[in-house]
Amino acid sequence: MNWRVRAAGLADLDALFGFATMTGGGFTNLPPDRDTLAAKLERSEAAFARPESPPEDELYLLALEEVATGEVVGTAQIFSRVGVRWPFYSYRLATLTQTSQQLRRTFRAEMLNLVTDFEGATEVGGLFLHPEKRRDGVGRLLARSRYLFIAMHRRRFGEEVMAELRGRLDEKGSSPFWEGLGEKFFGMSFQEADSFNALHGNQFIADLMPKHPIYTALLSDDARAAIGQVHDSGKPALAMLEEEGFRYDGYIDIFDGGPAVSIRTEQLRTVREARKATLGGVMPPGSGVPAIVASGRGNMFNATFADIDAQGDSVLIDAAGRSALSLDAGEEVTYALR
Known part of the structure; x- marks a missing residue:
């Protein structure tokens, strides 16, 4: 088969909605809501049509199709600049070392700090490939097409590119990390918080999340074990990101604890070699x-x-x-x- 990645449009709404029903939760960029997806496609069409200029708050939505039939089997997204409409929050892992001379003991405490370090960066995300088409390197075509688009439209994007990966979920589709931390402050399940974020954005995080550091020793064992761990379905995506040069530097998603990776735009393998x-x-x-x-x-x-x-x-x-x-x-x- 021959495959092609192209700009997505409103005609792809049915295909995207079908993908959204297959994700199994925790896939914020592809919510199973037709109105939200239609709004994303309209926003994307406007982004593709805009003149070349520095990034503001654009979304570029791509579609992967089989050339002969036109069947859409996958999608991916590029956010030109995060942190414009509301702060882009992450947790950053840090270690505090303290020594007691009297006890002759040194303690190293791991903490989670709420930060907005990725503000202004370009984000790649929303990559989904139909389960029956996950072969022959088709996912790699979909992923790398984003970086070629960035290389061909360099002025539209930031100096850093980042990606958040879906974190570990249990057999019920819940997040151990959210249950161990976020649920304590928001009074809603992971599914409720994730759905609200997908439809309305994460400003409610700024309203309710504590700003002081969280000592990981106070979290449950399950919550600690989920920090920086990627969902099984996201492992191929992480491998492709690492092939491009992305690195994990201790940043994690505020909802499910999944890793956030980043790289300077000019250091992306595809951008360098284009x-x-x-x-x-x-x-x-x-x-x-x-x-x-x-x-x-x-x-x-x-x-x-x-x-x-x-x-x-x-x-x-x-x-x-x-x-x-x-x-x-x-x-x-x-x-x-x-």
């Missing part, structure tokens, strides 16, 4: 090297996997890749090797 070239023609079958190739700007953006043969400022592309991107000779493409 090259522009002019399409020279179709490459003979069986030659070239595998790459991810993109063309078009704004809402005309498309990306696909293809075999290429780069020759200076010109590049040859295989027939399937050229067809997926609807390219003509002489058009500009941006590519990075797989």
Whole structure:
């Protein structure tokens, strides 16, 4: 099969709603609410259509489709700049070391500090691939297309890119971390808090969450064990983020304790390796090297996997890749090797 990533639009609402019903909870960026998803798609269409300018508070929503049928099988999102409409909260793990000369003992206490350190960063998230299509590296195409889009529209994004991963949930779909901490201050279940955040934002965190450090020793064993742990379904996504160079530096999600990873934008592997070239023609079958190739700007953006043969400022592309991107000779493409 041949796959293509493109800008999403309102016509993709049914597909996105279907994905939202499959996530199993804790997937804030893809809530199972048609009105909210429609608003996100409208916001995304406006973002793709805007002129090139510094980031404000845009959302870019991508769709992955099978080229021959047009069936949408996955989606991913880019938030140009977080912390604009309301603070972007995280917990940061820190250690306080204290020594008693009388007792001749040293104590190291681990604490959670509520911070807004990612304010102004670009966030990548909302990546979901239909369970039946999780093969042949299709998820990697969906993930890396975001970084090619950033490389091709660099002015629209921040100097840092971050991602939050869904944290550990129990067999009932509840979060041990939330039950051990957040529930004590908000009086609502994880599902209720997660749903409210997805629909209305997390300003209620600023209203009710204590601002002083939380000593992790006061949390339950289950809550402590969940800190910085990724949900089983998110492990492939974490592996792809690490391949791009993302690092975990002790930041965790305020709801489920999942890890937040980050990297300087210019250090992203795909951004560093992205090259522009002019399409020279179709490459003979069986030659070239595998790459991810993109063309078009704004809402005309498309990306696909293809075999290429780069020759200076010109590049040859295989027939399937050229067809997926609807390219003509002489058009500009941006590519990075797989």
